């Protein structure tokens with residue numbers, strides 16, 4: 001039986017905002033499952049329903065066999081949740097924050113103190129244990145927040161964009177730690193805007209866009225679905241859309257799918273026989289007199305998967321903007 | 333019941349830590365009432381010579397008003413703290429714990445009451461140093477503090493309604509100031525009933541503060557006036573029912 005089961009889940013916010021529009025998926029015990037999607041896709045909404053903070057408009061969500069609507073308290077005992085925006089009390093020390101969470105989950109004073117010490121050790125915060133959280137760096141705050149989610153040793157961990165705002169080094173360290181946790185039996189459900197993160201961390205993932213699951217599967221299967229390697233032709237700067245379309249028409253026949261994909265002044269074909277197709281593509285471009293800036297053969301990325309299923313590239317610039325907003329929010 | 337109590341105590345502990353830890357907050361929680369106590373007792377010092385002023389000194393008359401004023405101010409800190417906790421994502425942290433929703437409110441009420449009692453105690457101490465005397469002694473002071481804390485909690489309900497409905501700490505503070513001052517001056521806080529213009533005297537009888545101030549004033553100056561104490565608790569209870577019904581509804585709406 002899956003550990004998380006979601007069926008026909010719908011959330012409509014007041015003002016007729018369709019945030020989640022009939023999604024169905026399940027997560028097996030022991031998995032790291034990823035929810036990949038751009039801003040406003042409905043990731044946070046879904047996760048907040050699963051951790052009992054938000055009531056769905058319709059549909060069902062079951063965690064560890066327990067319905068989140070009918071028995072939220074039992075669900076709360078089993079899940080840990082690190083929200084998209086960090087929630088630590090700046091006036092308390094790291095240790096006090098952790099002890100508080102543990103106590104709220106029913107641990108005795110001594111148990112909570114012990115648990116806090118263990119977590120501080122694991123998250124490498126022991127040296128800062130008795131410093132006020134308000135003095136912490138962004139990375140330390142993230143780790144403390146994760147510690148709070150782990151205070152009661154939950155079976156399932158829900159992480160909403162756990163690495164947004166972290167530098168590459170801290171991000172990798174967190175990935176390593178999440179893998180270790182997973183190996184010790186914790187099921188992890190995480191959302192992310194980073195294709196790279198979903199690729200590196202998740203065993204299975206779903207791409208969510210505008211409240212709908214576009215596709216679901218293992219990262220490898222999703223990439224394989226595209227049909228082999230990608231040959232990308234990037235046109236010289238200043239070429240208009242009609243030139244892009246012309247090139248697509250020229251080389252589309254060399255794709256296993258029979259048509260090329262276009263975006264941002266580039267044309268792409270997917271084929272399982274890239275080596276010999278490349279020569280065909282070059283000949284076709286040459287005889288038609290196309291000005292090529294770059295020609296490239298690569299394995300498909302999750303970006304390609306995303307593009308194929310949502311018709312848009314991940315909007316990376318919005319991601320950057322948002323992390324600025326996050327840093328503006330703190331510290332007071 | 334035991335469970336709610338245990339959970340509330342944990343949350344109370346967090347809030348008490350914060351009060352002690354944030355020195356600046358502690359300072360302002362006590363600074364303003366003491367400033368008012370000093371300034372008002374000096375500025376209005378000579379009022380005791382007015383015909384119809386039945387108290388030994390203006391200070392004797394003023395102490396209850398400062399206790400009430402402090403409770404009003406302190407009550408608005410409660411709402412502001414609520415908004416801060418929501419903005420900082422801390423309320424969510426409490427909501428995902430397997431605790432009763434009511435524990436979150438009880439813990440807050442307990443912390444508010446503790447803070448208000450501490451403030452009242454400091455005011456009593458300082459006014460003793462300034463030469464005030466308390467007719468009903470230690471027991472009377474105890475009663476005053478209980479009364480101040482109860483009334484403060486009822487008023488904190490109002491501040492939480494405003495805070496939860498506006499979701500904005502600064503706005504809550506401004507509305508708080510806007511309400512507090514008229515409420516204080518449209519009562520017998522700074523002038524005895526006999527010396528108020530008659531329209532104001534009438535308005536004051538509809539002002540809950542008047543009843544709290546009068547009961548405390550009797551405890552300070554004349555003795556155990558059970559009629560006044562009864563009325564004060566009655567008014568407080570009535571007010572609390574209204575503000576807490578509204579606050580609970582606002583809280584439910586925010587967490588749904």
Ligand SMILES: Nc1ncnc2c1ncn2[C@@H]1O[C@H](COP(=O)(O)OP(=O)(O)OP(=O)(O)O)[C@@H](O)[C@H]1O
Nearest residue numbers: 013014017019037038039040041042043044045046
């Ligand atoms: N409380 C709310 N009231 C009304 N609309 C909301 C509310 N919360 C979210 N929405 C809307 O619902 C949609 C989904 O939001 P959600 O926060 O779930 O997206 P997300 O995938 O987490 O995005 P992000 O990557 O920016 O965090 C968005 O259009 C958002 O504007």
Ligand SMILES: [Mg+2]
Nearest residue numbers: 043044045084
């Ligand atoms: Mg989100």
